[in-house]
Amino acid sequence: MAADGFELNAFLPYRLNRAAEFVALRFAAQYKARYQLTRPEWRTLAALGSTNRPMTATEVGAHSAMHKTKVSRAVAALEARRWLTRSEDEGDRRLEHLQLTKAGAGAYGELTALAASYQAELDALIGPTGMQALAVGLHAVERAIGKIERRAAREM
């Protein structure tokens, strides 16, 4: 512990990042090997697959906390693979509604099977008590993020 009493191991960004990185990398290795999907591509596919309605690129970005250029390139790649289609908004032609094709939805289904079994492994390792605490804690973080975002929006 440093002289001033700061504890890095209790510092939220550092700790969260370490856990997230480790857990995400192990999963990424799986879909990368089987589907040659990059992380932004998986995250975009996941965002679109998880809701049944079409989303815009901006919504995908907000849902997955990805930068808009990342989303833009991931969308282009998924489109080239014919896993999603774009359709212009009638009222506002800046907007593109993104929607998974049948093939895209199929891929999402296969990937969620992988995801579910990975989640089961983690569940078993983390244990029900830890998992419950984590869920509560992450929920609190998500609420906090919401507050920060609303505050930022207000201050503009």
Place this chain on the structure above:
Amino acid sequence: MAADGFELNAFLPYRLNRAAEFVALRFAAQYKARYQLTRPEWRTLAALGSTNRPMTATEVGAHSAMHKTKVSRAVAALEARRWLTRSEDEGDRRLEHLQLTKAGAGAYGELTALAASYQAELDALIGPTGMQALAVGLHAVERAIGKIERRAAREM
């Protein structure tokens, strides 16, 4: 929710990553603006500053979950800034013991002040109950990661 019942919002890698990314990016904006530090550099500085003893590059990588090339380049940058020094191990000349200089330790001290105030902001937003749950949950994740690593080590 998808037809097969998979809930992306409950999927740990996705959820953890979103929270970590958001929280880390806001902090990164601060040290980037004031010190022109990159994220790997801050993480390396933090790992070295948080323990008082010297560490090797590999230990830094393990501590912060960073790829070894990231660590290598961060170390070179911090050395150029004269924030750390390397010294060869006597017994094993492959190893380099990294240690913060006075200037490096001073910078770490200033950065932990920033970190502490950011942590206080997060604490206030997340609340004591949420924070407590998160701590327990993250601890469980860290134990799980430890298990996975030991299992992987055994299987080699």
Place this chain on the structure above:
DNA sequence: GCATATTAGTTGCAATCGTAACTATCGATT
């Protein structure tokens, strides 16, 4: 004690990323 495998750390290179600038469109102001 020599050959082979491992490990620590670095680097070349291709791929990925983020910033900033751009196009296109929309909304608001006058």
Place this chain on the structure above:
DNA sequence: AATCGATAGTTACGATTGCAACTAATATGC
């Protein structure tokens, strides 16, 4: 309706990244 500011999304380009190959040193097997 002309202008100005804001927003959705794309792209050029310099910076960052990670993989794979490398160097140098140590450990292991025979």
